[in-house]
Amino acid sequence: MRRGLILAGTLALAACAGGPPPEVATPTPVLPPEFLYAPDAPTGTALAELLPEADPGFDTLAAQALAGSPTLAEALARIDQARAGADRAGAERLPSLGANASVTGQRTNPAQFGASLPPGVAIDTERVSYAANLTARWDPDIFGRLRAQERAALARVDAATASSLAVRNALVAEIAASVIDWRTLDARQAAIEEDIAAAEELARLAGVREEAGIAPGFDRVRAASAADASRSRLAALASERARLTGRLVTLTAQGAAQVRSALALDAPEPALPESPVALPSILLANRPDVLAAAATLAAEDAELAATARRRFPVFDLSAVIGLLAFSPSDLFDEDSLVGTLAASVAGPLFDFGRIEAEIDGAAAEKRAAFQSYRGAVYTALGDAEAAYGLIAAADRELAAAQAEAASLQRAASLAETRQKAGLADFLTVLEARRAADASGERAAAALGRAQRARVVLWQALGGEAQPTTRSTSQ
Template sequence: MRHSLLLASTLALAACAGGPPPEVATPTPVLPPTFYYAPDAAGETALTGLLPAEDPGFDALASQALANSPTLAEVLARIDQARAGANRAGAERLPNIGANASVTGQRTNPNQFGASLPTGVEFDTERVSYAANLTARWDPDIFGRLRAQERAAIARVDAADANSRAVRNALLAEIAASVIDWRTLEARQAAIEEDIAAAEELARLAGVREEAGIAPGFDRVRATSAANASRSRLAALESERARLTGRLVTLTAQGAAQVRAALALDPPAPALPAPPAALPSALLANRPDVLAAAATLAAEDAELAATARRRFPTFDLSAVIGLLAFSPADLFDEDSIVGSLAASVAGPLLDFGRVEAEIDGAAAEKQAAFQSYRGAVYTALGDAEAAYGLVAAADRELAAAAAEAASLRRAASLAETRQKAGLADFLTVLEARRAADASGERAAAALGRARRARVLLWQALGGEPQPTTRSMSQ
């Protein structure tokens, strides 16, 4: 009869407070079947091939950054923090067993029982008790609130892991872009030095002609001015080197001397791989920011389920077994064994909307997480579309810049040949040389932009996937 009454009370509480949680639709965003700017014939390049992995400077700096970067170490600590929270949530589903011991002294005033005690009745006014207990408490989680909280905690571990991947990809992409910019500066410097050498040769020839009296001194002055203009461009490169050095110091957590030593390593000829094939749907599995948003959405869904289960009764089972004696010698007597066993059930009956308000708040959090997930998906799609388009545009710019440089240098060479043959004047040679100046530098800069565009594509497509912590949730 007693058990039946308890069960009936439980069902009554559940009926009063129960009900399904609110439905929050979270459909997977619909993506186009292909990228608009994807090349018609994508290369077989692996995603890693878009990075300057063949450059020993990049390899050294990337290794240093992955080992020492404070930013990366911070997000890895966030993973440990999230994992500790998941372990705590899992431990909440298990019994809590403890132990305690105590010695208690008590003194009683006999006057509290009146002026006098009945004849033959007396008691000790001072008493010392000795106790030792084992305690146990367990929530059987009948309605799954603790299980839902554990699922939420595990999903947050996945979100922290995906965020760490995003930081790692961003770190490698910035280092790669900085190394490419450095190599581009070296190529620009080489092109400018060629321009200076050509201008100095023209100035020397103009000086010879001036001394011979067959050319005015103005020709030598103009040739010298062209050389000085190239020297000015060359000097401007040093400020860009200083900026890149400072940026790499921040990214790698290394000193400037170590950074410059890594960049001093001789790189091979720069590669320009074809963009790899990819589908927009792959972003849902490869982009770490999308994975982080999806894991956060799963965590909010589990939090909503846990909050909704607060409308159901909670059960609590507890037990205590121990020893209680008033003399150390009696502590292990059979009569000193004491204990208790209890079971309780509690649930909301009339909370005047408190739980419903919490459920509505959790549903709003899930809705916000879903919109954040949608935003991450379309941000990834936009980044990938822009990156593919940027690669195509940079390749076209590179082809045009290379053709321009070749054409102008050939024109300058032909002008010099005609001038030596007496078919062109010095002004024609100087103008041809001035047109050719900076064309090699522009071609080098265009090559750098094309290589940089491939790094952006690597990051937009999700970079290289790393081992995740999803095994915890399986």
């Protein structure tokens, strides 16, 4: 007993000689008190209002994507994988019980005992034994290595959950942007069709004037060329529709017919809610990528602690109780009962730097995880600043484009009125109409960019507030 205590003390002292694990500073990044481009006064806008939730096409496609997207299903499977790892780490702290049974036949060469045996002593050269045992083993985890590994595994679950939410937000944002682009194409098409109708009417009037001999054929040709230019712009929209259809097929895991059916649903008038006022500090709690990076940092911290605890001895308690007999009929006799109870301790004495190298590697992983966390925080800050600025710029562009379209359309209308009253020539009408062409399309495109900017802000500020926990096994 005394020797055992001395040995255990020696192992413990040798293991503790390496000192504590290296300290890795992980201060919380300092963020500015407010966003530069955010509104100065509260607007009362909820974050969810930035999405086109009133659009039935968006609702349908988003629901289909959340139910069947392969990308999201893969992310959810990563959660199940992390949970299985956490369950395994937790189970390692509990005792393990087992059972076994065996039949062993053994033949011995009597010559191995020498040629001269005492009188009356014989060696049974063939023996069959029958055994059945219950086994138990437990590591009491005195120095907390298993507890640290369990903390790391639980942090990995948090990281996987946050990552799945980031995938979900990205999926919803992509669908929202694609639906907005589709509705923008509808608005651009309507504007181009109006340009075509106006140009065709001018071409018809120019043809009448040409037949009456009061205008050259050049006026009709110029009016027809304006209509042809508008038809060219209209034909170019088909390629954009095909690209959006393909993108939505990928996002929703639905066929092109189902996608087009959802997009055919009547859309409401586009809304432009004001930007919600938020503080940079909310990014630390709302952004899924920041939460995932923070959870990964916590996991690496626990892994470093578990690696450092490898310096300490490992205590192991084990027990075996069973039956051993050399005849099946004797298996349940009282004399067949056997058992073992053992306690062991093992620890490193001289490993020539192996554990220290593992600790250094774990410390480097923690430093890398901290820098990744800092990068995620400032990426989130930059995304939010850019999104606020993008909304402000897009709204100014929209106001200018709508004012331009209204002014040019009014100028074209006045030119036609003056020409009918004999106060302006037909060339003036043509020039006014040419200037007004595409102004409505530009205004529609600007409106689409303003709507898209709000989706960007929704994602930059964290998007969906609650993580999804649907399991692929359900």
